[in-house]
Amino acid sequence: MARINKNESRAPRSMQISSFPELDDPKAIGATITAEIDGKDVKVPMGTTILEAAKKLGVRIPTLCHHADLCVAGVCRICVVEVEGQRTLQASCAYPITAPIKVRTYSAKVRRARRHILDLMLSKHYGECYACARSNNCELQALAKEYGVDKFRFGHPSEPLFEVDRSSYAIHRDMNKCILCRRCIRTCIDLQEVGVLEVIDRSDKTRVATFMDKPLSDVICINCGQCINRCPTSALRANDPTDELWAAIDDPKKHVVIQTAPSPRAAMGECFGLEPGTPVTKELNTALRRCGFDRVFDTNFTADLTIIEEGTELLLRLYKALVEKDETVALPQFTSCSPGWVKYLEHFYPDYTDNLSSAKSPQQMFGSVIKTYYAQKHNIDPTDIVSVALMPCAAKKFECNRPEMTSSGYKDVDYGLTTREMATMISEAGLDLPSLPQSDFDDPFGQATGSGVIFGATGGVMEAAIRSVVELVCGIKVENLFDHADVVPVRGFEGVKYAELPITAVGPVPEILAHLVPNWDWLKGATLKVAVCHGTANAHRVMEDIKAGGKFSECHFIEFMACPGGCLGGGGQPIPTSPEIRAARAKAIYAEDSGSEVRKSHENPAVLELYSKFLTDGPCGHKAHKLLHTHYTPRGKYIT
């Protein structure tokens, strides 16, 4: 994952060798070295780890604490190998090759050590595989099978030692299943720079804990769930509401509706054996109906709505700042659709809550529209509606439980469901997702645009906003500026992206915004400065830059996503995750965008109808404010 400055990482340099050397670093080219692994030679750049070199040869070395997204730990020791001339075995994930070496990856010593290590882990790992959410997708279970573990050589706990922490709306922690690989810690401290989890105590009493051992709900956890995605076992998992949801579906009085976000559709196939990046949007619609959902809606509809509200809010802020010279206007405006990012800001930068767009996330907008507009339109009692959101996200579970998210008069969204949980429901219903027939979303929100889809990838919100702003303000087709309306400068997995958009000409104010501003002349000649960042570690850097008055403080609009890669890498997505898997999901998302009939939020007919029939005072109007906007809580880091 790219960062502004790699050297600012907490991890000591000895832990950072996973990023060394850069394969495209010209200095590394030429400095190659030959390693002999299991009798086969491989040429690798100086400093490549034994693990990476073995991969090149197709030699599999088992790993547990190693993860492609994280700095090196070298603590589980399952990847030990024999290096000729070394007295002890070496952890292949942490051993950089700097001289010609001979390695044996499965000698008697190695096999015995790995088996011992597994036996030791199992001696502390409480639980039975068949009563576990990660059964069949557990790295410990897979290794036990691989190494022929058929008994607990050093015993097995018969009672749980720790109480399961179920305090959080989003994440449950069961330390009885923890094998102390510390991926969650490296995720939380180094990858996300949040720092909720650390190791406490020593020796066999060592365990992962929160500050003062407080429940997860009482610490500065942002619910991003990135730790869940990297946990090799089931020590970390999302708060699973499927039992309650089945009960609602089985209750004939309840009208159960589900909205599905773009990212789960790009990843759900992974849970059914498909290659990452295989979209299953329309098969999923069928599956959801067969599971018993009464209506299947597309969150992209409210993603488009978000663009209109959030974009209008930005234009209004700019108008106040530039025309009315109001110095209290908070700029840059920050996106607010990632609930992990929102909570991160509330904890780490509580002074900046005014910069967050007051527009709700698409999930929550949909929630309030369903229990008001939709309920009225179809004459359904909102108390009978159970509103479910299929999200790639753990933090959405927290978001829908925020006390302020009740503007419909009810809990706007009843359940946030992760991609993984939905996949389990589908298989519980006996459905094989990939072989189901395709079907469309339900009306009245069936129509969505490509702009809504790309919310799933980092840069997507910004791209959607730019598509609309260009057309609404400049009065030109966005295709005139960007081929196929692909706003390439804000795409890709670079940690922080920055772009400038000079407004050389302006058009007439479109009817939908006519009540807000007289004309666009005040924007003529201005340069819109935007930035995009994903992963809270990058958000940290951008925010520090803003605090210091750096270049990002001069931006007008910044997209923040809590998760690496954006929503497609969310904490509710299928496990495992890696840069390659996230790239494949992104491809699926951009393919869905370019295949969309309508690709710009402001052209979504269903959105326009909503404004003409329901939110009649227009974007950012009184009604919209009541239903589609929210406020935030400066939480700070000291929680009593």
Place this chain on the structure above:
Amino acid sequence: MQNSTYGNLTFSTVKPGEALAKAKNMKPVDIIAAMSDSGMKGRGGAGFPTSIKWNLAAAAKGDEKFVVCNADEGEPGTFKDRVILTDYPELVFEGMTIAAMAIGAKVGIVYLRGEYAYLTKQLEDLLAKCREENLLGKNVLGKQGFDFDIEIRMGSGAYVCGEETALIESLEGQRGEPRNRPPFPVDTGFMGRPTIVNNVETLAWASCIIAKGPEWFNAIGTEKSKGPKLFSISGDCEKPGVYELPMGITIAELLAEVGGANAKAVQIGGASGQCVPKTQFDRQIAFEDIATGGSVIVFGPERDMLTVAHNFMEFFVEESCGQCTPCREGNAKLLEGVNMLREGKCSMSYLKELCALGETMQLASKCGLGQSSPNAFLSIVSNFEQEMMGRTN
């Protein structure tokens, strides 16, 4: 136990300032060459040649370099560094200064064992005096461009912080846990800069080697283990205390010296060392035979070896940093095994399994702590099997 020395250590024959005055006129390469000619190997126990360590750090690129004195003397049965720091601290500081000249460091850090906090006043006073006399500070002893100063940092009681990379982590304010090696501290040490970490005794000898010449040092000891060595002698003997003895001395000779001739076993190298039975008392204490950081614990005929094993395993279960699986869980399993033996409930086959586990710990643990923690257990089991088995408690 006697803690005072008998006044005839070599250290007392070197005048404060003598070594530094000589070193001041030497080139870095000459200092390293002198260390090389002396045959000096690290006195902390691992026995890494000091000249090679210094040379690697001298050659390493870095905008800053550091000299760290490992004074986190925590190995059970070791107390010789405390004696050096009490009676000859100037030799240690001079050794650090000489090392700094050799590698090009400006900052030295003494990482002092938490329990030795009572020494800080005395050490700080001496540092202040050194600064006054320009033995530290800008242009040390008038050597233009050579600035060097020393600060004292306290450990907080973790045994593992005696391991050099855990020590560095602790210095950086992190939890004291060993790092992956490579990269080694000589290349990537404190704050990511080239750093040498040397034992207190190593640095004191370095001063003696410069003052008395490498030939003097090289003439003492064996082919592969040169020089004199300090030993911390404790346990069932008549004259416990700190001794200076030549490397290569046999256990029998050492026991005769300290009044422990009737011992049934000797633990050499502290808890992480090995337990040597009477039948092997002709073995040498030297890097090529039984290496040690200096701890010698004598066990008399009445000692119960299972209690000894229990004591050591309890220590490691307490002190493992908990980072890597073999050490974190393995030591607890070995301790559990000792308890089973005590109750007569450990089968031969399970004991065999535990010994195999011990070997895995030696091979697969991340640092020296885990790699050496099963040593005592394994050597006691193999040498005193008759004493272990068949307990009915």
